[in-house]
Amino acid sequence: MNLNLVIIVSVAFAIAAYLVSKVNDKAGAFMTVAGSMFALVTVFLLRNSIGSEISFLYFNFNLTVTGWYFSLVMLTAYSMTAFFNPFWMKKLIYPAGYNFLYLLSMAGTLGVFFAKDFITLFVFWETVVWSSAFIIQMGKSRQAAYVYYVISAIGSMATLFAIMFAYGTTGTFVINEAFKGLAGYPGRAIVIFITFIAAGMAKIGIFPFHVWLPSAHGSAPHTFSPVLSGGLVKMGAFVALLSVTAFPAYEIFKDMASFRGIPLPIYFMMALGAISIVAGTLMAIKQEDAKKLLAYSSVANGGYILIGLLMLDQVGFAGGMMHIVNHAVASAAAFLSIAAVAYRTGTTKMSEMGGMIHRMPVTYLVYLIAIISMAGIPPMGGFVSKWLIFQGLADKGLIFLATTAFFGSIGSFLYVFRPLSAVFLGQTFTRDLEKKEVGFFMMFPMLILTLLSLLTGVFPNIFLRVVVEIQSAFGMLPVTLAENTIVTSNGFLDAFRVFIVFGFGFAIAFVLFVIRRKSRKVELMDTFTSAEFIHTRELLHYSHSFYAPFERLYEKAPDTMKLYHKAAVKINELGNMAESAFFGIRPARTVLLVMGMVLIVIIAGGVL
């Protein structure tokens, strides 16, 4: 089966899902499972035809190993999340539309990753943006969809400009050729680099475009947030990747001023990634809504991915590519487990839940493994990719980026622990005492993602071998892999060995624990309370503003969204002024003034 057919069948699945949902929405939702699983399997089988090119109508595709890698990540997020869809049909206003757009956006991402020319890239890109914007507004807030759409539009328009500018300079739309031809025009190349990468930055949620993530992730339907964070955000990473590989940024900017070997335009983008890490971490720490918290963590992780990819070296780049997989898997799993809790309790506010571990132990374990990976703790995948990024940064001596990377990494312990403690640990609320674990159909995708997190952490080389192919395809020195070991110039990591030793430690501790006298089980409410009598479970649960002393330190920090609002008000005022000048009492005066100014400019221009 070739790529054309995969995309056509996916779109056909989308239409079929729409029609079926009109009759029976649950059956339509099962179509999304079937459609996404179909795409996952067929794209996986495309492995053998990598290197071929296909044309279809106006679209030209190029089966690269990079596209294959990215689409598998994306389709994993889509197909695993699809298992949740049937259970959310009752909560959506337009179930048929949801199912249709779910599969349509999925088909769109495939087109983006395999695009050979800009037109294909742009058309499919916009398909994804539009269809996901319509899904987001089915959630809690329409405002979120507006913000998402406006930010995406800014990115898309910038990219369109870059595409047209590159076409005007080199006369071709084929991505590789158009960008390679820019080598003779460094001035134009800077403009094109910055505008082209803008769409990617907007999608991946890099500062100052990060404002859409918390609102969109936080208020999208619970079944779409995992796709947004685990999948769609990675489209931005793909564009960032194009802007340093297809667009030979390092070659074109090599004569410019640089900081430790990184040309300033690229370093500037990496610095934005670093700001995202810090801003995302600080904001995530103070969220009260579990989904918003995870959304801000996506901002921070987007920063890691961007820094890793833009390094374009042997180690850091591999770390960035690896982090795409790890973050997709971990974040999808975390969002799904929060969705599972919300399915039972009806809320994602952390202060309204507690002690869910005693009702939903499997969901708890899924969340635990996901956050271990997300915080970059061995033996899960997130550690391997962060390790590679740290090694890459240390090798180059990029001290400021490294400082922020460390901050984000330790800061992630703080924020991932909050939902763990507030939602799953502590006292179970009275109204939740009778809640049950979710059914197997919902548990299945969560367990698969959990196993994937473990797999990437224990046998990272399975994934890194593909990364090696990608690096070779771009003509870079690939990361060195031995049997189980990753070798860098600064050291090596044998993830399997770390896992085994961890198991050894755990086994000793377990034996020690078991041979000691069995402990008496007591009720959760039976705790030390300084001689107070507290009988309300809710009062004995500490979850609101968990890091209050720390949050106090930066409570006065400016809010980007507020700055945008202020700017909007100013622009509005400016418009009103112009309007009153031209359509006020004496328009003739304004016209004369403008004409006079134009005249002065012309004369001044002539004299100079």
Next chain:
Amino acid sequence: MGALNFLYAFLMLLLVFIFQTTLTGLNRKVTARLQKRYGARWYQQFLDIFKALRKDSTSHGWVFDFGVIMALGGIMATVTFIPVAGFRAFPGTDNVFVISYLLAVGMLGMAMSAAGSGNPWASIGVGRALTNMLAYDIPLMVVIFTMIFAFDSASVGQLAEMQQGMGILGWNFFRMPLGGIVAVIALLGMLGKKPFDSFIAPAEIASGPMVEYGGKHLGFMFILHEFMTFIEVSLIINLFFGGGATIWEYMLKYAILYTFTNIISGVMPRFKIDQAVKYFYRVPLAMAIIQGLVVIFTGLGVTIWF
């Protein structure tokens, strides 16, 4: 990685436990003398641990137990990664990032177990502990980053060996003095010594992570604390004080540094947790970055320079 490695690892755990617990006992005496008390006997710490292990305990559900096991397991695994005077239980696992992040498994387990007890005081303690970690770890990591850049190695053992054979001035503490001072300050934070002890709150038992522990759970926490102390002090000894050519040299340096932190702790007041964060981000972080810039841009400190 054969059976012999696991045997070495097991023996190492045993010896580390005996060594560190003895040292803790001796240091209780040192602290007591600072406060003009007589102090407990040197083996009192052993008695405390074994007494706790023998007593009845209560459990607040499976995550309360599981967290304790995960914490001790993770910490013990980390101990076996620490190179001691050229000895490594598992060769090739002493990467500094592996050690500092594997340590986090133990901390996560501890935090999970404490929050799982259902006592809000424990959760407050955990929140403080994590905030404290965010404070001390960034300056320390920046210094370690500088060191990896300077010596092209992230292996703790190699970094220690590179400082040996050049006399006392070969130690990174003297080659990178600002970084060395940062590391010792960060060590105070890691160990939970004053002025950075507000998260353990040893003087107010009822408002720290330990509030619900008793019996074998508390015993586990004591053992865990000894192991964690060993990891943290060993990291600094290996990275900044040249490790040890022989085991005796290593133990001597270790004992001196550990006692030094206790003496500092004995005469210090306590920071509130947000004050600790402010302090670490103002002074040590600035020092760490200046040290890093000096090393990266001038090369001063890579070789012995005075």
